[in-house]
Amino acid sequence: MGQMNRRTVRDLRRGNRSTLLRQLYFQGPVSRQELGTLTGLSSGSVSNVVGDLLADELVEEAGSVESDGGRPRTLLRVAPGGGHLIGVDVGETHVRVELFDLALTELARWEHPLTPGGLERDPEPVVGHILTGLDAVIAKSGAEPGAVIGVGVGVPGVVEQGDEVLVHGPTAGRDAVPLERLLRTGTDLPLFIDNGATAQGQAEMWFGAGRGADNAVIALIGSGVGAAIVTAGVPYRGATSSAGEWGHTVVQVGGRACRCGAVGCLEAYVGAQAVLDRYERGARGAGEGGAGDGGAGGADGSGEDQQAAFAAIVGAAGSEARAREVLEEAAAYLGAGIADLINLFNPERIILGGWAGLLLGGRVLPRIRAATASYALRRPYAQTEIGLAELGPDAVALGAATLPLAHFLATGGAR
Numbered sequence: 286m287g288q289m290n291r292r293t294v295r296d297l298r299r300g301n302r303s304t305l306l307r308q309l310y311f312q313g314p315v316s317r318q319e320l321g322t323l324t325g326l327s328s329g330s331v332s333n334v335v336g337d338l339l340a341d342e343l344v345e346e347a348g349s350v351e352s353d354g355g356r357p358r359t360l361l362r363v364a365p366g367g368g369h370l371i372g373v374d375v376g377e378t379h380v381r382v383e384l385f386d387l388a389l390t391e392l393a394r395w396e397h398p399l400t401p402g403g404l405e406r407d408p409e410p411v412v413g414h415i416l417t418g419l420d421a422v423i424a425k426s427g428a429e430p431g432a433v434i435g436v437g438v439g440v441p442g443v444v445e446q447g448d449e450v451l452v453h454g455p456t457a458g459r460d461a462v463p464l465e466r467l468l469r470t471g472t473d474l475p476l477f478i479d480n481g482a483t484a485q486g487q488a489e490m491w492f493g494a495g496r497g498a499d500n501a502v503i504a505l506i507g508s509g510v511g512a513a514i515v516t517a518g519v520p521y522r523g524a525t526s527s528a529g530e531w532g533h534t535v536v537q538v539g540g541r542a543c544r545c546g547a548v549g550c551l552e553a554y555v556g557a558q559a560v561l562d563r564y565e566r567g568a569r570g571a572g573e574g575g576a577g578d579g580g581a582g583g584a585d586g587s588g589e590d591q592q593a594a595f596a597a598i599v600g601a602a603g604s605e606a607r608a609r610e611v612l613e614e615a616a617a618y619l620g621a622g623i624a625d626l627i628n629l630f631n632p633e634r635i636i637l638g639g640w641a642g643l644l645l646g647g648r649v650l651p652r653i654r655a656a657t658a659s660y661a662l663r664r665p666y667a668q669t670e671i672g673l674a675e676l677g678p679d680a681v682a683l684g685a686a687t688l689p690l691a692h693f694l695a696t697g698g699a700r
Contacts (some may be wrong), residue, residue: 300421301324310363316358316361345367368432370389370433370435371384372681373682375438375439379397380397380411380415393423396497399414412468414435419472421635437474438688444478444479477689482529487520487687488687491687500631500634502634504531505639506556510551510555510639511531512626533547536622541554557640564598592640595641598612613652620657623653623656624657626663633668635670
């Protein structure tokens with residue numbers, strides 16, 4: 286009985302630590318008195334837990350404010366230097382590794398280009414790049430490995446969480462990549478692996494355009510197309526963690542071939558390469574070659590070239606009819622896809638992000654909204670805001686860093 290009581294007290298204390306640490310992280314700097322109001326904990330509990338967190342150097346004083354008729358109140362916040370977080374973006378065309386402090390200020394970055402689809406076709410070199418990147422950012426930042434709270438890894442495809450983490454790619458190639466097991470050959474740092482869109486979506490909900498919403502969809506468009514679906518403040522994953530493959534929903538029966546092997550997928554109409562291909566086909570049909578009229582040329586397969594070519598099309602849309610036609614078509618299909626999300630999930634917000642999504646939205650967002658209105662049910666559409674992501678075009682690594690951060694907060698700062 287005594288052992289049971291001790292375990293219960295320990296669990297209660299850990300829960301209180303988690304509650305206070307989370308409030309300090311998202312609401313701080315705040316005073317002890319404000320913490321009591323925010324958490325509903327007694328002043329004694331607040332004082333004890335704050336004392337522990339100060340002793341563990343996870344919380345620090347951050348100035349003071351005047352109180353009504355009493356002594357100034359000391360403000361508290363989570364100490365940025367209380368630990369480090371690493372976020373890894375395994376994209377279609379690159380591996381990017383970033384190291385952050387607890388305030389998610391970037392302290393070091395490392396990047397390496399990839400052949401598209403590299404994780405699925407030949408995962409071992411990709412794993413090697415990730416491990417090299419981990420060593421590089423730790424060395425560059427001067428961080429002690431023991432101060433690294435965890436490594437979040439955002440990857441394309443379906444991430445199956447079970448006895449071991451398996452990554453299933455949506456396109457042809459090697460399936461069920463045992464990414465966690467492969468990474469374990471080179472690091473003993475805590476690993477948290479998830480779909481990149483889900484990870485970036487969590488960051489947008491915490492720090493970006495999703496703040497204050499409980500139900501939202503973060504729709505990300507780049508080389509691929511995905512979505513993070515948040516319901517009641519929690520990412521929706523489905524029965525086997527495959528929810529969010531929005532790019533492989535069908536918008537045209539018998540339509541264009543998608544790289545996943547199906548036809549008519551949304552990605553085959555609004556993904557970056559799909560838009561580039563559509564532009565090039567129009568150029569060839571007009572007998573103008575790949576660039577034509579001084580407009581955008583095609584991409585040669587590298588991520589930088591693909592982004593540059595896509596940006597050129599967006600830039601040319603103001604003066605070139607072909608570029609404008611291609612973007613108008615993409616906006617129409619994207620509106621249909623967003624309407625499906627609204628009709629299915631009734632979100633408060635649709636947040637359009639990803640590097641291609643931000644470029645496209647920056648040019649034709651009113652057209653996307655109009656197309657969405659024409660396909661969505663009237664009432665849920667009227668209750669949904671459609672806007673752009675706020676964390677920038679390359680926020681997957683930041684989102685991945687929120688994976689170990691979420692565990693850190695949930696466990697009350699446990700290492």
